[in-house]
Amino acid sequence: MKAAVIGAGLAGSEAALQLAKYGIDVDLYEMRPVKTTGAHKTDNPAEFVCSNSLGSLDMTNASGLLKKEIQMFGSFLIKEALNVSVPAGNALAIDREAFSLNVKKLLEENEKINFVREEVTKIPENIPVIIASGPLTSEALAENIKEFAGEEHLHFFDAIAPIVEKDSINFDIAFYASRYDKGEACYINCPMNKEQYENFYNILVNAPRIELKEFEKNAKFFESCLPVEVLASRGVDTLRYGPMKPVGLIDKRTGEKNYAVVQLRQDNLSATMYNLVGFQTNLKWGAQKELVHSIPGLENANILRYGVMHRNTFINSPKLLTPALQCKKRENLFFAGQITGTEGYTESIATGMLAGINMARYLKGEALLELSGVTMLGALTRYISSMEHKNFQPVNSNWGIVDELIADKKVKKNKKLKTEMLSNRSVNWLMENIRV
Ligand SMILES: Cc1cc2nc3c(=O)[nH]c(=O)nc-3n(C[C@H](O)[C@H](O)[C@H](O)COP(=O)(O)OP(=O)(O)OC[C@H]3O[C@@H](n4cnc5c(N)ncnc54)[C@H](O)[C@@H]3O)c2cc1C
DSSP, rough: OEEEEOSSHHHHHHHHHHHTTTTTTEEEOTTTTTSOOOOOOOOOSSSSOOOOEEEETTTSHHHHHHHHHHTTTTTTTHHHHHTTTEEEEEEEEEEEHHHHHHHHHHHHHHEEEEEEEEOOOOOOOOSEEOOOTTTHHHHHHHHHHHHHSOOOEEEEEEOOEEEEEEEEEEEEOOOEEEEOSOOOOOOOEEEEEHHHHHHHHHHHHHSBBOOOOOTTTOOOGGGGGOHHHHHHHTTTTTTGGEEEEOTTTOTTTTOOOOEEEEEEEEOOOTTTEETTOOBBBBBBBHHHHHHHHSSSTOOTTEEEEEEOOOEEEOHHHHHHHTTSSSSSSSSTEEGGGGGGGGOOOHHHHHHHHHHHHHHHHTTTTTTOOOTTSSSSHHHHHHHOOOTTOOOOOOBOGGGGGGGOOOOHHHHHHHHHHHHHHHHHHHHHHHHOEEEE
16 A cells, blocks of 8 residues: 655654554655755755744643644654753754754655655646645645645745854843743843833834735735734834743843843754744844844844745635545545644644544545544644635634533633643543544
8 A cells, every 4th residue: 555745844754654654655755955945944854944842842731732632643753852852941842953854764764655855746646645745835736736626725924033043142131041930941031121122123113024026915924923023013012012021031140120021942952043932024134133133132143044934825625625634525635734724833743643644544444533623633623624714714723723611610710720621631532532
């Protein structure tokens, strides 16, 4: 039995490894380095293009629950992420290079997987296929998917934050702390007083942006990953209540409260690179340099990677897919990853895992796995395949999509207790219903 997987990103790599685990031979196609996407920087599979964080590991957080669920299923990529994690408080952040190289080794050493470096320009017809070509699917394939689906792709924009070299940070000003002293003090914080913040804000709102192409002008941004300049345009204090909020971040050397704080998160295992949290941007590179250097503590920062913005394509999943991620029009075709309209690293790994398992089940003539809406993954795949949307937009894991909790009002008002109960409900359902 054999299947093809298109795209060795987060979803495709996980899908290929799952198929191989179930004894299916896999042709895994990756177009890099033959063709690049504009956001990927290496030739390696499973590259994290922007932040190096997969979000919370805390089970009372929606993303934390999703991680727990896919760990229970034996996700290969989550295991690797945990192996190369770097300190990030309650979150799972990784050394992106070590992660990709480990995944590459897993793929290349697996005798069931044939890793082909080639751009696929048409959906192959003579073999079962999982399409996991991601938000930056090559133009030729995107065009062919459009023809197959009989409609336009939907799209939005995603932006990447800059990364700076740790040795160039001024620690007379910057300080290590985690918010409210929770966990290890692993974030580097650059504090600002009111005057410094106002100066920074003026530079930001007046900074030139990279021109969008004509066809891109009506596209939307993904609401939970807005460029810093878009957030700033919503009001002078928006950033101070968002990524630059100062609460719970105090420099123990001075004990002073700050007006705003820029946080930097460790980006590699050797802790030489740090990314600016929430600073995804589409500003021109010269303007980014001026902005970063206006942040106290970063006045001489060496910028190792500048922020960039990319168009992000997804299919109309409610019309095209079932909750098992199978295509309604062609039963030996599955979709996985960000192209399905699920948003985020963990979500891409999770849907890659589910598509891999379900393709294997399909090839073996077994019933496909459809998860309950009490699980985060089941809720996500139900959401994207539901016909109820008027205007389908990508979604990441969140409590609003899972089945409602049956509990009295007092419990529901206690957020921590409620999310604990929701998490336990999912874990129990998986233990009772799924043989993993
Ligand atoms: C600019 C940007 C920033 C993002 N930042 C974040 C973030 O900070 N946090 C977060 O959680 N999520 C982020 N995302 C969203 C998303 O989680 C990631 O894009 C994630 O990598 C998606 O996983 P994937 O497997 O679907 O696609 P990818 O990981 O992109 O993998 C798709 C693979 O398919 C290959 N490919 C494409 N077309 C073809 C073809 N025709 N033939 C063969 N191979 C092909 C590509 O080269 C790529 O390797 C970002 C997305 C973008 C575009």
